[in-house]
Amino acid sequence: MNRPRGRPSRDKAIPSRLDMLGTALHLLDTQGVEAFTMRALATRLQVNPMTIYHHFGDRDGLIGAMAEQVYSCVRVSVSGESLRRIEALMQAYHAQVRRHPGLALLIFSRPEVFPQQAQRITDDITQLLVEVGLTSEKARLWVNILVDFTHGAAVATAMGERAKPDGTDRFSDDEYDATLVVLLDALRQNA
Amino acid sequence: MNRPRGRPSRDKAIPSRLDMLGTALHLLDTQGVEAFTMRALATRLQVNPMTIYHHFGDRDGLIGAMAEQVYSCVRVSVSGESLRRIEALMQAYHAQVRRHPGLALLIFSRPEVFPQQAQRITDDITQLLVEVGLTSEKARLWVNILVDFTHGAAVATAMGERAKPDGTDRFSDDEYDATLVVLLDALRQNA
DNA sequence: ACCTGAACACCGTTCAAGT
DNA sequence: ACCTGAACACCGTTCAAGT
Numbered sequence: 001m002n003r004p005r006g007r008p009s010r011d012k013a014i015p016s017r018l019d020m021l022g023t024a025l026h027l028l029d030t031q032g033v034e035a036f037t038m039r040a041l042a043t044r045l046q047v048n049p050m051t052i053y054h055h056f057g058d059r060d061g062l063i064g065a066m067a068e069q070v071y072s073c074v075r076v077s078v079s080g081e082s083l084r085r086i087e088a089l090m091q092a093y094h095a096q097v098r099r100h101p102g103l104a105l106l107i108f109s110r111p112e113v114f115p116q117q118a119q120r121i122t123d124d125i126t127q128l129l130v131e132v133g134l135t136s137e138k139a140r141l142w143v144n145i146l147v148d149f150t151h152g153a154a155v156a157t158a159m160g161e162r163a164k165p166d167g168t169d170r171f172s173d174d175e176y177d178a179t180l181v182v183l184l185d186a187l188r189q190n191a
Numbered sequence: 192m193n194r195p196r197g198r199p200s201r202d203k204a205i206p207s208r209l210d211m212l213g214t215a216l217h218l219l220d221t222q223g224v225e226a227f228t229m230r231a232l233a234t235r236l237q238v239n240p241m242t243i244y245h246h247f248g249d250r251d252g253l254i255g256a257m258a259e260q261v262y263s264c265v266r267v268s269v270s271g272e273s274l275r276r277i278e279a280l281m282q283a284y285h286a287q288v289r290r291h292p293g294l295a296l297l298i299f300s301r302p303e304v305f306p307q308q309a310q311r312i313t314d315d316i317t318q319l320l321v322e323v324g325l326t327s328e329k330a331r332l333w334v335n336i337l338v339d340f341t342h343g344a345a346v347a348t349a350m351g352e353r354a355k356p357d358g359t360d361r362f363s364d365d366e367y368d369a370t371l372v373v374l375l376d377a378l379r380q381n382a
Numbered sequence: 383a384c385c386t387g388a389a390c391a392c393c394g395t396t397c398a399a400g401t
Numbered sequence: 402a403c404c405t406g407a408a409c410a411c412c413g414t415t416c417a418a419g420t
Contacts (some may be wrong), residue, residue: 014385032220033300038413039227043287048386049413059261059413080326105300141370148343153335170335179332186377190389205404227396239405240394246403250394 015045017055021069024062028102033158036102037063060112065106067110070096071117073129078123082131086146087184089128093121094176101158104151122147133191149183150176206236208246211261215253219293224328224349227293229253254297255304261287261294262308269316273322277337278375280319284312285341285367292349296340322381333378340369340374 015023023044028036038059042049056062074092077085096106108115125146131138157171169175204212215237219227229250233240239319247253265283268276288295298304320330347363360366 022232032302036410037274037409050387050415105296108350109296111223111349111351114350141373144344144347144366145340145370145374148344148347149336149340150345152339152341152343155346156339158302159299159305161301169393177334179336182227182332182381183377186374186381187407189380190373191376228392230392239397244395244405308420 012015015047020045020052020055020062021066025066025100025103028106029100033102033105036106038174051133060110063103063106063110064113064115066100066103067113068117070100070103070122071115074117074121076128082128083164083184085186086125086128086132088181089121089125090146090150090180091173091177093178094153097150097154098157098171098176099172101154104154105158108151108155123183129187132187134187137188142190145183160181209255211221211236211243211246212257216257216261216291216294219257219297219337224293224296227297247352251301251303253360254294254301255306257291257294258304258306259296260322261291262306262312265308265312267319273319274375274379277319277323278371279314280312280316281341281371282364282368285344285371286364288345289348289362289364289367292345295345296349299346312324318380323378325378327379330363333381336374340370 011030015069020041024041027041027044031040038052039049042052047158052062055066076089080088080147105159106142107115107118125144126139129142130136134142153171153176198351208307211232215227215232218232218235222231229243230240233243236242243253247256265280265287266279271279297311299308313334317330320333321327325333344362344367
């Protein structure tokens with residue numbers, strides 16, 4: 001009954017902050033938004049729930065940290081034609097959003113969490129659109145089209161509709177790419 | 192201490208199913224997704240939490256019923272040019288989605304809830320796209336663009352970003368309309 | 383500095399009991 | 402048929418206590 005209290009001496013390995021982020025992401029991806037709780041994560045980490053609070057403050061802090069890690073790898077390529085760089089950036093963004101649709105949903109659901117990386121990506125897209133030759137007003141319009149469409153595709157993925165009768169998957173990367181090409185084509189004619 | 196048990200005789204007015212839906216929607220719109228709980232709704236209705244279960248089964252049932260009511264008024268107009276009818280339908284859909292962004296978020300978060308009305312609206316759009324002259328493959332592509340973009344705009348609204356420095360509201364109906372015009376223009380050239 | 387248990391104020395939901 | 406209280410198994414989070 002009387003289990004040891006306080007910080008354990010040495011025998012037990014305490015997961016690092018990065019371990020926690022990894023396990024949290026895995027829990028969210030595999031079990032879904034509803035099952036993603038502080039207590040469930042603590043159990044998986046074999047740690048007291050309060051240990052997580054020590055590293056991330058609270059649940060929103062944890063979600064924010066997850067977002068920063070997931071989206072930090074979405075970056076504009078160093079070279080290439082502007083339109084092609086937009087395409088690559090959106091593909092990279094969509095790839096991450098699609099890999100972790102539950103994370104996107106959590107961010108959308110909690111106004112407190114607005115990841116810096118999300119803002120940076122939006123800014124990067126806007127700048128590339130200006131480089132393509134769009135006026136600032138048109139750039140604002142098109143960044144909304146591109147970002148909102150990607151987010152909409154993300155929530156559709158999260159909802160988990162499955163493959164259509166004809167075998168085409170509404171949520172595959174290929175499907176997204178094909179749609180993106182159509183949008184960028186319209187963008188070019190709109191420039 | 193000993194409050195009466197069981198069904199009250201007559202003196203207390205019990206809210207109807209429609210009252211419950213209305214109050215639920217109001218609670219969700221004003222207080223947000225986090226505050227939208229069965230118990231909070233029961234308190235507002237001055238009713239035992241279990242009374243709600245009697246009418247809607249469970250929380251998902253309630254959310255589903257809210258969705259059916261909110262989206263049932265989004266219908267294609269009886270006359271007009273096909274492209275113009277698509278525009279009107281999307282505007283009507285966006286108007287409802289924007290009026291209740293929290294509801295959209297709840298639907299996205301819970302795979303169990305897939306409102307029939309949402310499926311119907313998607314089908315209606317697809318049919319109109321075919322009427323415009325798109326092949327079934329292009330129609331599939333464009334319905335995704337239009338629906339996902341609208342959903343993305345919805346979650347952006349739910350996130351509650353506010354007006355930009357220049358005073359333009361990223362989430363106004365006018366802004367959505369302007370963007371929709373650009374998309375439908377691209378669609379026409381793509382037909 | 384970092385981890386712990388206990389406790390608080392909540393949840394959704396089941397169940398048996400009332401009228 | 403419809404509404405109720407009590408209870409169960411959960412939540413996120415605060416706090417004081419351990420090392």
